[in-house]
Amino acid sequence: MRLLWILTTFILITQTASAAPGAHGPNGEHITNDKQVAGQSGRQADGSVIMPMPDQAMLGITTNIVTQSIVSETIKMSGVVRPHPEGHAVVQPSSDGRFEAPESGVLPSGKKVSAGQVLGYVRYQDTAYELASQNSELQVVRNQIAQTQRDVNRLESLGELASKQELDQLQTRLKNLTEQEQALQQGLEKPETLVAPISGTIINNDIRSGQWIEAGTDLFEIIAPDLRVIDASISNLSHLASLTQARLLENSAAKLSYIGYSPRIAGGLASVHFEHRAAASATEPLLLGQPVTVIAPVDSSIEGLVLPAEALVKNSANLPVVWIKVSAERFMPQIVRYQMLGEQSIVITAGLGADNRVVISGASLLNQVR
Incomplete structure (x- = not known):
């Protein structure tokens, strides 16, 4: 019995000694x-x-003792991924006509294309009356070319007896008629060739072979893979002058450079613009229209407790909490206020005191215990 009593006392002393040092609330109250x-x-x-x-x-589940630190304050903005003007091209026909596919076929969205690659043709299609009229005009021009060519050959065969001035006039007229024939032939017999202005990924705006299209219609769009613009909204106008760089909460590898802000306010919010130039080895593309969260540092500092982002969870009331270790086997949730420092870290600004042992790994599993 005495041995059992000694062993029980030793276990209790060991558990007390292994409790988190000085576990207390945000106002210094001791948590027993x-x-x-x-x-x-x-x-x-x-x-x-x-x-x-x-x-x-x-x-x-792992824990760590947290201490106060001073970090640069960041702001969080909602944004949307837009195409960059340098990396966005549209393919439009200059005249009405029917679309004809190239030898490779009509390219679907998502296909990679190179600058100068043929994407299709547009063949102008007149009414029967217009077509007959233009063909008749082309035939007249060709007859005039044939007649003028015979006159030139006749004068050249006379040698020195031919009038130099008359020969020059006929040669000039022959040149003008030839150019006129080429222009008419281009409109009647040769389709307009559509080529890719830049290299990138193509977007087919529902274009099919034989489709009648009008001049100025956006047939294809080409998006460069490494250029994007992020449009974000900000309510605090005092931060506009201090923005320089930013990053994305959803993609920490994406580095953003500040372009500027729009001089117009919409709905009480200012629109700010960031440029993203992806590295050649980037594996997570930013898709057009994708909603993102922009994290940007500003010219001010904030004092708080820096923790990994996974230490923060939501309680049953959907409030942000962190778990502190009160003793060797007891954990207590603490409701906190926080700011994001990036994809992987946060700073607790209220609700948690320093020198607490906080759960930094496994908090989500601990939070599900019932």
């Missing part, structure tokens, strides 16, 4: 372990969770 019930695990009446040490190891 009085409500822990021996042998009872899971969610407690006060919202805390008791979890044996083997279960903590199995769920990968």
